[in-house]
Amino acid sequence: MLDASPTATCPAHAPADHPAVKPEKVGILLANLGTPDHYSYWPMRRYLGEFLSDKRVIDYPAWKWQPLLQLIILTKRPFASGAAYKSIWNHDKGESPLMTITKDQTHEMAQAMEAIYGDQVMVDFCMRYGNPSTKSKVDEMVAAGCRKILFVPLYPQYAGATSGTANDEFFRALMEQTWQPAARTIEPYFDQPEYIDALAKSVEEAYAKAEKKPDILVCSYHGMPKRYLMQGDPYHCQCQKTTRLLRERLGWGESQITTTFQSVFGPEEWLRPYTVEHVAELAKQGKKRIAVIAPAFSADCIETLEEINEEIFESFEHAGGEDFTYIPCLNESAGHISALSKMIQNNLKGWLD
Known part of the structure; x- marks a missing residue:
């Protein structure tokens, strides 16, 4: 795929029966x-x-x-x-x-x-x-x-x-x-300025299009068992830093953005707060308009298109939420x-x- 390799040839100075080799x-x-x-x-x-x-x-x-x-x-x-x-x-x-x-x-x-x-x-x-x-x-x-x-x-x-x-x-x-x-x-590359800037621009574009500005941005990351964090996996810390860098790039206060984790599976405790529960709690606290972004995903998939747009949206709506904005993944954006x-x-x- 996406390759136009020249024809393989016998290397110079090699015997005639040497296998053909593609250019490097x-x-x-x-x-x-x-x-x-x-x-x-x-x-x-x-x-x-x-x-x-x-x-x-x-x-x-x-x-x-x-x-x-x-x-x-x-x-x-x-x-x-x-x-x-x-x-x-x-x-x-x-x-x-x-x-x-x-x-x-x-x-x-x-x-x-x-x-x-x-x-x-x-x-x-x-x-x-x-x-x-x-x-x-x-x-x-x-x-x-x-x-x-x-x-x-x-x-x-x-x-x-x-x-x-x-x-x-x-x-x-x-x-x-x-x-x-x-x-x-x-x-x-969670802390690379170009990645953070691309995330920030996607947020700015979504907020500019929104009829009413969201009360808070929920950064929903894929979850993992809390036990993995305690064993030394850096994921939790890198997610938290991504949110902080995004907040700083946007010039926002801490109350305007939050970090949550989705896709919980099995009986043990996972990284908290759980997105599906937290959005409901936000609605009960009076934050009736929220936006959700998934910075851990490079492309929209089942966890964003189905889980966020359906299950997590429904949790927010059933708790009294009014406006729910999902900000797509960066996908193939420039x-x-x-x-x-x-x-x-x-x-x-x-x-x-």
């Missing part, structure tokens, strides 16, 4: 969480089975977790999750919104990189769960002559269950290569692509200057 280039591999191939039962079951079997996501012992997962959760959950996906599905293209947006992001990034580096780079994307798999895209890049690969998990804040597991899968793919390329992974492009350029130094 640098691969830029964007990575997102993943998506089921369809919202029907079996594709949903395959996707959820892969996702919920990841030890980075659910770290319970296999002997305890797998029977529960295989016999109970994967018997029922694909129906509920499938219905949620169906409600947001891109029926015209036969794919989830996350897939559509990630393709668009990749296209925009490929054009941006080609303008800077010409045919020295190959830009593509992979998914941690589902298709296209990380392994398949690493295989394609190596076959196309990529002797160096920059791996770019599209998660602003680091978490073991997002960036960490994406990197794990990338390294596993490298283990299967006969001739391994040099590899780099990017750092979290500001987002520019921020990612600058970050990628910084990480390519020494490889391509």
Whole structure:
């Protein structure tokens, strides 16, 4: 994908029977969480089975977790999750919104990189769960002559269950290569000025369009068990810093913005406050107009289009809330692509200057 590699040739001074070798280039591999191939039962079951079997996501012992997962959760959950996906599905293209947006992001990034580096780079994307798999895209890049690969998990804040597991899968793919390329992974970019500026501009644009100014902006991040924080995962701290930097960039007071966490799963305590509960509490406190943004997501997906726009909105409305504004993810916006492009350029130094 997005590659126009010259034909492979026999290296100079090599014997005539030497295998043909593609000219060297640098691969830029964007990575997102993943998506089921369809919202029907079996594709949903395959996707959820892969996702919920990841030890980075659910770290319970296999002997305890797998029977529960295989016999109970994967018997029922694909129906509920499938219905949620169906409600947001891109029926015209036969794919989830996350897939559509990630393709668009990749296209925009490929054009941006080609303008800077010409045919020295190959830009593509992979998914941690589902298709296209990380392994398949690493295989394609190596076959196309990529002797160096920059791996770019599209998660602003680091978490073991997002960036960490994406990197794990990338390294596993490298283990299967006969001739391994040099590899780099990017750092979290939650505090990069270009990313914060892109977030701030999306907020400013949404507020400018609103008929009535929201009373408060809720920054809703994907949740994780509190236990992970206590074990040293930096995600919670990076989320809090993202909100603070966004507030400072907007020039707001502390009462105008708050941090919450969504997508709670299982019986143990997760990072608090929970978005679905907090928006209801805000409504009861008299904050009848709120805006919600999801700074941990690089692309709109099931957690934003369905969970925020439906479940969290309904919680706010039922508690007496009146005006609910969802501010879309940065997606393939010019500001987002520019921020990612600058970050990628910084990480390519020494490889391509």
